[in-house]
Amino acid sequence: MASAERALSVSDALALAKGALEGVRVRVVGEVSEATDKPGYKALYFSLKDGSSVMPCLMWRDAYTACGAKITDGALIEVAGFFTAYAAKGRMQFQVRSLVLAGEGALRLQVAELARRLEAEGLMRDERKRPLPSFPRRIGVVTSPRGKAVHDILRTLKRRYPAAELVVAGVQVEGEGAVAQIVRGIEAVGREPGIDVVILGRGGGSYEDLMPFNSEEVARAVVACPVPVVTGIGHEPDTSIADMVADLRASTPTAAAEAAAPDADDVGRRLESQRRLLGRALSHLVDAYEHRVCLVAQRPVFCDPMALLGGRMQALDQVALALGRALPQRLERESAVLENAARAIERVGPQFTVAHEVRLARAGEWTVAAGHALVESAERAIANAAARLDDLSPLAILGRGYAVCYGADGAVVRASAEVVEGERVRVRLAQGRLGCVVETVETEE
Amino acid sequence: MASDVVMPEGLSFGEALAELEQIVRALESGQIELEDGLARYERGVALLRACQEKLAQAKQRVTMLIGELEGDEGASAGDDGGEAEQ
Numbered sequence: 001m002a003s004a005e006r007a008l009s010v011s012d013a014l015a016l017a018k019g020a021l022e023g024v025r026v027r028v029v030g031e032v033s034e035a036t037d038k039p040g041y042k043a044l045y046f047s048l049k050d051g052s053s054v055m056p057c058l059m060w061r062d063a064y065t066a067c068g069a070k071i072t073d074g075a076l077i078e079v080a081g082f083f084t085a086y087a088a089k090g091r092m093q094f095q096v097r098s099l100v101l102a103g104e105g106a107l108r109l110q111v112a113e114l115a116r117r118l119e120a121e122g123l124m125r126d127e128r129k130r131p132l133p134s135f136p137r138r139i140g141v142v143t144s145p146r147g148k149a150v151h152d153i154l155r156t157l158k159r160r161y162p163a164a165e166l167v168v169a170g171v172q173v174e175g176e177g178a179v180a181q182i183v184r185g186i187e188a189v190g191r192e193p194g195i196d197v198v199i200l201g202r203g204g205g206s207y208e209d210l211m212p213f214n215s216e217e218v219a220r221a222v223v224a225c226p227v228p229v230v231t232g233i234g235h236e237p238d239t240s241i242a243d244m245v246a247d248l249r250a251s252t253p254t255a256a257a258e259a260a261a262p263d264a265d266d267v268g269r270r271l272e273s274q275r276r277l278l279g280r281a282l283s284h285l286v287d288a289y290e291h292r293v294c295l296v297a298q299r300p301v302f303c304d305p306m307a308l309l310g311g312r313m314q315a316l317d318q319v320a321l322a323l324g325r326a327l328p329q330r331l332e333r334e335s336a337v338l339e340n341a342a343r344a345i346e347r348v349g350p351q352f353t354v355a356h357e358v359r360l361a362r363a364g365e366w367t368v369a370a371g372h373a374l375v376e377s378a379e380r381a382i383a384n385a386a387a388r389l390d391d392l393s394p395l396a397i398l399g400r401g402y403a404v405c406y407g408a409d410g411a412v413v414r415a416s417a418e419v420v421e422g423e424r425v426r427v428r429l430a431q432g433r434l435g436c437v438v439e440t441v442e443t444e445e
Numbered sequence: 446m447a448s449d450v451v452m453p454e455g456l457s458f459g460e461a462l463a464e465l466e467q468i469v470r471a472l473e474s475g476q477i478e479l480e481d482g483l484a485r486y487e488r489g490v491a492l493l494r495a496c497q498e499k500l501a502q503a504k505q506r507v508t509m510l511i512g513e514l515e516g517d518e519g520a521s522a523g524d525d526g527g528e529a530e531q
Contacts, residue, residue: 135459146515154507162505163458170512188510266498267462271496274465278493281472281485290480 011087018085019116021092028055028094029102032075040439046071048079048094057081059096067099069109078102104207111214115241118216123223129247130228132260135267135310138165138198139260140189140227145170149253150202153232156257161264167192173202178212183221190225198225201232201253213240222246232256398430407437416441421429452495465492 008016029046031224037044043058057079071077081096101109116123139157143150150170169185172178182200189198200222202213211234212218219241222229228247232255233240242248250256298304306311398404405413406426413419419438427434452461468489472482507514 133459137457140510145512146511148478150514154505158505163502165506166507167508167510168512168514169510170514192510268497268500271462271465271493273501274462274469274489275497277469277494278465278472278486279488281469281503282482285472285475285477285479285482288475399514415470 011088014085014087014090017092018087019085021085022084025080027078027080028036029076029078030055031075032432033073035071035073037055037071044071047078054092056093057096058093063097064099064292069099069101069105071099071101076102076428107211107214108303111211111241114214114219115215115244118219118241118245123219123245128223132228132230133196134262136161136261138167138192138194138196140170140192140195140198141201142171142185142198143168143201143253147203149232151202152252152254153199153201154258156254157261160258161261161267163264164261165194167195174205174209174212179215179217182212182218186218186221186225186229190227195227197227198229199232199253199256199260200229200246201256202234203253204234208305211255212236213242215241218242219245230256230260270355292362369382391409395430396430399431404428450497453491456492458496458499461492461496465489465496469494 027217028048030050033047033049033054036044041061043060044064045056045058047054048057049055059079059081069077078100079096080098081382083092084095085092090115100106115124123129134377141150143153145168149166154166154168157164169188169189171181171185173182186198186200189195200213202210210233213231218405222231222242222245230242230248230250231240231246232250232253233243234252239249248256248259250259270324299393349438394404406428407419408414413425419425419441421438421441425436425438447522452458452488471477471485472489477485
């Protein structure tokens with residue numbers, strides 16, 4: 001009987017259970033919750049659950065690091081390991097030996113790995129991103145030919161910018177063969193002449209549905225496209241690899257279409273403003289020239305046709321006037337003079353002899369006076385001449401205080417050597433003469 | 446009817462608009478001869494008209510390069526509108 005059996009200690013009981021549990025080695029798929037990953041801990045703790053059950057898990061840090069995956073709450077993972085018991089708490093737990101992301105989790109891991117690789121290649125760098133054209137001529141659209149996305153794109157472009165032609169590649173965007181079709185579509189529209197921008201779009205879907213846009217092939221086709229590519233894939237929180245390498249990422253197909261083309265209304269307003277500015281600028285230009293012409297036209301020379309000649313014309317008039325006046329006046333004046341002269345002659349005639357006598361008498365007097373004057377002036381001239389003569393005479397020189405010495409022979413003594421001491425010499429002064437005896441003779445060296 | 450508007454010298458819309466804006470700036474500067482100004486104005490008007498006509502083109506041309514457009518909105522998205530609005 002059971003009662004006859006020896007009772008076990010708690011430790012022994014748990015050791016028994018632990019041994020039994022550890023024989024159960026399984027693979028389990030479940031969703032992660034309550035993950036605790038603290039650097040100081042030796043193990044990672046989390047719970048794995050499904051709709052109705054929960055099992056506590058632990059994974060030694062070494063094993064976790066080795067598996068390369070990173071778990072977060074909500075991630076779907078597949079673990080391999082065994083159940084065990086933690087004696088200190090009397091708790092059962094599952095010890096994870098290995099771990100992989102399952103389902104979408106696995107896909108995300110794969111996508112993250114590709115993203116890392118392409119980023120390392122520089123395909124996501126901003127410098128690689130090309131600006132979108134302001135006014136595309138032709139817009140390439142690569143998307144499914146059915147469903148909401150293509151119609152969103154067409155409707156948006158028709159509303160905003162019907163001036164652009166659309167070149168649509170309707171391709172399969174999910175399931176088998178989608179990747180190849182998307183690549184072919186991008187290549188086909190990229191080759192079309194006149195294409196300025198390509199829209200790559202699809203509507204929202206599950207993560208798995210969007211997988212073709214996470215493929216390396218599509219990413220490389222986007223990068224290789226000769227014109228900028230705008231993506232509008234899925235809905236906001238989803239970012240695909242295609243989004244990351246695209247020149248512009250829009251959140252939805254509609255947003256991608258809006259980014260790819262301007263709004264015709266905006267462009268129309270811009271044209272309208274240019275139209276106004278053009279007209280205004282021309283009228284300003286014309287006004288400016290008109291003003292300049294006006295300034296010139298206002299110069300007197302152009303305002304009054306007579307301005308240039310006016311002054312001279314007036315002068316001419318005045319001369320003509322003066323001339324007209326002067327000619328008769330002069331004639332008049334001169335005939336009056338003539339008349340006066342005639343009258344004077346008539347009047348003077350009889351008195352002429354009387355006047356003549358008077359003039360003769362006067363002339364006589366004048367002649368006498370002039371005779372005196374003539375004599376006087378002649379005397380003055382003679383005196384002047386005499387004075388000049390005087391200046392030149394030796395007497396005049398003596399008059400200035402010089403003296404002339406004559407030797408015994410009567411010759412002029414010019415040097416002291418010509419006389420001897422005791423010789424008698426005569427000295428002529430300006431007034432009178434001296435008889436002198438030479439006392440000393442000094443010779444100038 | 447709503448055939449493509451041909452831009453002067455085959456300019457793109459963007460090029461035409463850029464040239465138009467440049468003409469306006471040149472005229473506004475007032476630093477050009479009157480004859481030149483008038484010639485540029487005429488050119489500007491031609492560019493403006495071409496741009497406006499291009500923009501007013503109501504029908505959007507859609508070419509299917511690959512596949513056939515399907516779906517409930519397919520008929521209306523491609524080729525109506527233009528005719529109806531003309």
